Amino acid sequence: MHVAITVFTILASFKWGNWRNWREYQASMFFIATGGLLYEYIVQENTLWKFHPDFLYGHQMVVIIYALITMPVSIFLFLSHFPTTRFRQLFYILLWSGIYIFVELILYKFGRISYQNGWKIWYSFLFDMMMFSVIALHQFKPFRAYIISIFIIIFLITYFEIPFRVVK
Numbered sequence: 647m648h649v650a651i652t653v654f655t656i657l658a659s660f661k662w663g664n665w666r667n668w669r670e671y672q673a674s675m676f677f678i679a680t681g682g683l684l685y686e687y688i689v690q691e692n693t694l695w696k697f698h699p700d701f702l703y704g705h706q707m708v709v710i711i712y713a714l715i716t717m718p719v720s721i722f723l724f725l726s727h728f729p730t731t732r733f734r735q736l737f738y739i740l741l742w743s744g745i746y747i748f749v750e751l752i753l754y755k756f757g758r759i760s761y762q763n764g765w766k767i768w769y770s771f772l773f774d775m776m777m778f779s780v781i782a783l784h785q786f787k788p789f790r791a792y793i794i795s796i797f798i799i800i801f802l803i804t805y806f807e808i809p810f811r812v813v814k
Contacts, residue, residue: 647700647758648708651749652716659719664726671725674784675718678777681795682713688799692808694765698758724778725785735782743774763806 664671686693686709697708724742729735750770753759761767776798784791802808 647753647756648697648711649700652711652719655716655719655723659723662726663719663723667726668722671722671785673788674725674781675721677784677788677791678717678721678781679713682709682717686713688803689808692763694761694763694802694806694808695770696760696762697753698760700758721781724781728782728785739775739778739782742778743771746774747771763808765806 659665686706697705697712699705699708727738729738747767747770750759750767754767780791780794780798783794
């Protein structure tokens with residue numbers, strides 16, 4: 647199922663992505679990939695959600711596929727058609743959050759994702775709205791997005807009591 651989502655995302659990018667201007671979105675694509683990998687590194691065995699592989703080699707491989715392919719390509723699609731007016735931006739962020747939560751509900755129903763450490767599926771919707779908002783901000787004001795992201799990370803680690811250890 648995870649591979650199918652990735653393949654569908656790639657195919658959708660060929661149909662609807664703004665490939666002529668893909669370099670405009672490259673920094674935000676890198677930002678989301680880095681964020682996904684950083685999340686996995688910080689939480690390690692104390693994840694809030696965990697992917698269960700179909701035929702890939704384990705949770706880590708699924709994370710790599712999502713972090714390096716699915717998420718950056720979906721952010722490319724998201725930014726390819728990002729509107730200019732505030733009302734449309736809000737609607738667009740809600741639409742993409744809805745798409746993400748719909749896919750997550752399917753993953754949950756088929757046992758391809760589970761939640762730990764107090765995480766609930768409705769947190770995912772709030773997280774998606776925040777994530778798409780920060781990605782949109784990153785596209786236009788990257789430094790502000792980095793600062794906001796630091797506070798979001800600190801809040802999530804604190805709220806969900808995720809142990810933060812420095813690797814020796």
